[in-house]
Amino acid sequence: MVEASDWELVRRCKENDRDAFRELVERYQRKAVAIALGMLHDREDALEVVQEAFAKVFTSIKHFKEEASFYTWLYRIVTNLAIDRQRRKNRQPLLEREDPKEGENDRINSLPSDPSDDPYEQIKDKELRNRIRAAVGELTPAHKAVILLREVEGLSYEEISDILQCSRGTVMSRLHYARKRLQSRLKGEI
Amino acid sequence: MAMCPHAERLIPLLHDGELPSLLRREMHSHLVSCLPCTRALSLLERGQELVSQVIDEEIEGIDFSTFWQGIEDKLRESRPSWPMRFRLWVERWHLTQPLYAPAWAVAAVLLLTVGILLQQRSTTAITQSPTFPPEGIATQSSPDARSAQPALVSEHPSNRNDPEDGVAFVSNQAQIESLSSSDTVAVWNDPGNNSTVIWIGSDMSEETP
Known part of the structure; x- marks a missing residue:
């Protein structure tokens, strides 16, 4: 079966088609x-x-102008909401926050089991993941967003600048800075 | 290690696929002989690999089976806009159903009737005898006269009713059929709006200072 294009699905969403939205x-x-x-x-x-971002998308899809691609619009909402959420969390008093070590352990345990049977390799691998996670976590929200959109999603500078509402030059400079930070934090690993 | 000027500036663009095709080809040939650029490129590749690997692995561990349900819950929670809320309110009370059409019709007729009645009442109040004559009236009094009533009103056509003065300009074609010697006649001329009021009564002495 031929997959419907994003445009087609967006058009159907504008007619309140929940299946298209799904x-x-x-x-x-x-x-x-x-x-x-x-x-x-x-x-x-x-x-x-x-989930909140998708709910926003559905309630405001009638206003979505099909000049940009659907996913850049969606990612913009996601990054904005994530930045807001992070700021709110940062403003919370320390006592209200989750114990980072405890949370970290939960997340580590929830990761899929390593295919390697060597316990030493498994520990080393987990350690590396934690270091990468911590290195990304130390970046500012703007730098985090740019590195994730580029390295994980593989988006172009143009698309990133559209999502983050900044110039292409700003994207390049943020990407440069974020990469340098990651490289210095992960020295010896990369 | 000796640095190459391309390593800092062009290698990231090459890695991100942002170089034009001609320059890309040139950079690929340059990479064959440039160790700093090769190293810079491999650093970028390794960094990307590690970051995306960590994220991908975490995503693999997420159960998306209840994800859609979560969105539906959010949609239910989200407050609709004011026009939408009004529509929902109307729908909730079934005000759009035909059953309520007669009720709406009765309410509309009642409103219309009350409106007409109020209109008539205010018109009657205006046409009732005001405290006359207003300032600037010239009077001619008779001793046995008791009350005064306006007999003739002459007015400018564009100024038929003037509630401020309490005068109703009903016609500009009235005629005086008879006038006895005991009647009091007052004439009020307003050149400003081209109006003349002729006031005929039995006695003006009690009402005019």
């Missing part, structure tokens, strides 16, 4: 959650933010 959700849910997860480092938060 198809769009299933098409982009993983990619959108990847961005939110990379920015928030919390699975529950990431899922909630993306």
